[in-house]
Amino acid sequence: MTDADNSPGPHGPRTSTDPEPPGTPRHKTTAELQRTLESAGSAVARAAAVDLAQGVGRAAFIFATTVAAALVLAAPLTIAAGSDPLTAYTALYEGSLGGQRPVAETLVSMTPLLFGGLAVAVAFQAGLFNIGVEGQLVAGGIAAGVVGIKMTTWAPVHVILALLAGAAAGALWALVPAALKAWRGVHEVITTIMMNFVAFSVSQFLVKPGGALEGEIPTGTEPVQATAELPRIWEPTRLHLGIVVAVIVAGACWYFIYRTPGGYRFRLVGANPVAARFNGISSSRVIVEAMMLSGALGGLTGAVEVLGTHRRFLDSFSPGYGFDSIAVALLGALHPVGVAAASFFFGLLRAGSTQLQLEAGITRDMITVISGLVVACVAARLLLSRRAARSRGGAD
């Protein structure tokens, strides 16, 4: 640590009980001493603020360059699709920000992406790569739908119970990969993706004609009861309370990860499992906890979609939110604030994709391409930062 002297160390700013630094004139009055200390204290605060600003500035810069790089890299593909980048980006803008409905649709798409991004980020903080959000959101959607349809109770209680049911189902869906990882050492990437396919099958089975949850429309259930709906908050658009819930949950995730012992254990296991073991932290336990918390967030992703956007469970209601979530979490550098920003960006893409299809003839698959490019840029960033370090004369 090079600037240890002006950052708030473990002992906090100096207090008057500290020994005086050598060379300090002995004849200082108490008032003078007080002033010196105050200015030192404010210097520490200022340095901390500068550190924070630089950190945020760097993160924002990396975020912006990653997004820009992915959009530029996607441009040749718009030409391959028989359009041109300008038409494509204009259509994207109009579809996502050009008016009340587009803005609302952006936020509607942002909601599940924020939950999903948090799900991936929380697991990643503990060193786990949950790419099974797509399956967990199906499990959560089914559970929320069932509670929303079958139960009868008062409005706020009903919604809350349905959301909790969704979270619980997602957590249980993640328990299988968690257990296989903790006790069998099987990589969670393989098992979470296999659980996705199982979830898709269960979903199809339940809502098919003659299935247990068959509704009046094909491949969908009956609507949930009015008491279980997440209320609309910006009439006449579809925007619902889910976005508020998502932002609150993001705040809770930030508090948990950075301000509680549990979150600290997650980060320690994620950063250095050996050190965690020497500190008496059971990595198996953290694996199960982190995976289930991640699965619960994945379940909520589906639950808000079912209770807020669609008001019923539909087979394949997600256009791939679970997979976009991977890019959202990585683009957001695993920090809840970054994840929120990244989910807004991918919300723009999702909302703009309809217009993109209509005006530029580009299918929604382009969003998956951009997701891939964003993740690739995140992966390649390491090379750039290493190059920069080398050119500054630093070690590798």
Added chain:
Amino acid sequence: MPEMLDIIDMNWVAQGIRLSVPLIFAALGGLLSERAGVINIALEGKMLFGAFAGVAVTWWTGTNVVGLIAALAVGAGIGWVHAWFSITVRSDQIVSATAINLFALGVTAALIPAIWEGGRANTPTVERFRRFEVPLLSDLPQIGTVFSRLSWFDYTALVLAPLVWLVLWRSPFGLRLRACGESPEAAASVGVNVIRTRYTAVMLAGVFAAMGGVYLSLVQNGLFQRGITNGRGFLALAAMIFGKWRPIPVLGACLLFGMADAYQLRAQSKSDLPVELFQALPYVVGLITLVFVGRAVAPAAIGRAYVKD
């Protein structure tokens, strides 16, 4: 349940082999790459690229052999990109592989309407590789059925597993490759070029996975459809782990998954059990086998980037 046992005949065996072949190619590719120390979660994406390139080039040239060669070349190319990320950039191997998977899924799907007009989810059909009857063997009672229902791809897959074993455990190249996966520093100290060996392994994995993808498009379906691999790249990884990174047990695991898949397909037509749940059978079997695999022992240096001093 007598009708559930009727399924078990030589047609089932042949179909089981056919369904396991894409897994065999991909799993052996994954094995090569992971034995050299590079985690290969990107098999799914490489299969998609191979499957797509095979159909696209066959459609352009009208010759499926050219399509196959192009697909294998594309597989090697994607393998190179994957190697560059994992070995040269030394990025997180899981993250870079996920990028390849997402990109492959998106690009292959987005290119279908771009190349072939209309908003469809699959390409037109092209000339497939046909099955053939093996002279004499196909005349045998019972087992002859199997020898008349396979293509040369299937025989290649079955022979490839012992071949991979031979190369990895009985050749200097194989020894070097495995050394890079167990202790790259030790390998380097005796003069092995770790970087080059790993590049070779990951590119070969790309070729193998592309072969598995081509099997899905040019042998089984005669077309490419959005997300045609449907998780097989991951199922192949499960088979690789279940087989504990050893070619012959991996072959056995792939055959097990293939037979389970064939069983569910045939059971669908013969019973009124729900089709939807049966479709999940290969994945459920995959998950259950992982429960019984015992603690999975991967190569020691897997996922660890090698830094040359």
